[in-house]
Amino acid sequence: MLMLKQKRRLINNKHKVMKKEIDISILKEPPKITEKVILEIEPLAPLSMVSDLPGSFYKSLKSPNKKMICGLFENILGWHIDIADRKAIRKELISIRQKGLRDRDEKRAIKTRIENFQSGSTYIPLLYEYFEVGLSVLPEIVSYNDLWSKAYRxxxxxxxxxxxxxxxxxxxxxxxxxxxxxxxxxxxxxxxxxxxxxxxxxxxxxYYSTPVNREYISCSGVIHVGLDIDMNLLSRLKKALIENNACYLGNSEGWINLKFNEL
Incomplete structure (x- = not known):
């Protein structure tokens, strides 16, 4: 069953320990990408959107890539899931998508496609197939380098x-x-x-820390990103943003406000 249960200390008026469920049931159904929206990203701080394999210099993208938007959406939905659980969910997701198929090549193709969502990093995105990224419209951007504290072990x-x-x-x-x-x-x-x-x-x-050079971008306005997205996912995201539209993008310092404009 695609439902994670995590024990967390949520203190209510009676100071009781309660259980919080993370609802990932959306993954049971194949995506139906029927909605067209503009994702409005209003930076509240300089952003550093580094690609999966940055090399020796942490160069920022000017607009978020698909995997970054996946992480953004999962954070909005409260999907704070560790890598072990993500691997288990991915395995179950592959099984669900393969259900009813007899052809081995078709099954193998589904498995390869879903596993390739992770390509280039340790992060396993769970919403990768539920939207497609279109064109971006960028404001005036100023780039600069700064020292960033990277954690090693x-x-x-x-x-x-x-x-x-x-x-x-x-x-x-x-x-x-x-x-x-x-x-x-x-x-x-x-x-x-x-x-x-x-x-x-x-x-x-x-972990220990060491300073590394990292590129940041300062935006003079809003970043617009065109998306084709699953209707169910869009509904869940819009509902979550009613309560809190402050998120972060790129790293934990890149605070933004987020808004969907339907076309």
Whole structure:
């Protein structure tokens, strides 16, 4: 059954722990793309819409691609689903789409098509086949580069403990009594820091940060994106936007207001 149940602490007036369901039943039905709309994206902050495989420089797109819009729509609907559940949902979705087919080639084609939605990233979009992206009309745009803090995780080198700002307070005395770096006596020796890290991994943050160059765009007006979209999905999105039309695009800093204009 295409319905996820997640236990969350939703405090009501009686301070009870309740269950919140994420309704993904729309995926049971094949998409019927019958509606034409203009998606109005009003940036409230500079945007950085980096493609799936950015390389060494995080260059921003001028307009969101289909996978970014998928993520935007899923966030609006509250589909905050981890990768393990997404894989399970995708497997079930393939089974539903293959139901009634006997031809192996047809089944294989459906499986390949749905699995290819993920191509280029670890993100598995669930609404990829429920809309198509058309032309975009852009306002005047100014591009600039800025430093962005990227999170990494590595357990086999000292870059992880050196890249974290915090450690458990219990390790501070141990860190202070270890041998110092010859060139900079104020710092602990690299080998000593790594020794502390590998023996106390749980006392360090799960990720370390490093600055990278990232391109941002500042828009003087609204970005318009033409969409052909499934009627059921459009209805759900419009209903969700009545309560809250503040979303983010590209990364968690790219806040926007969103609006649908039907043609």
């Amino acid at each position: 590595r357990s086999d080198a000292d870059v992880h403990p050196r890249g974290t700002m915090n450690i458990s307070y219990e390790l501070i005395p141990e860190k202070r009594k270890r041998p110092r770096d010859e060139k900079n006596p104020k710092r602990i020796a690299t080998s000593e820091l790594f020794d502390i890290f590998k023996n106390n991994t749980g006392a360090f943050p799960q």
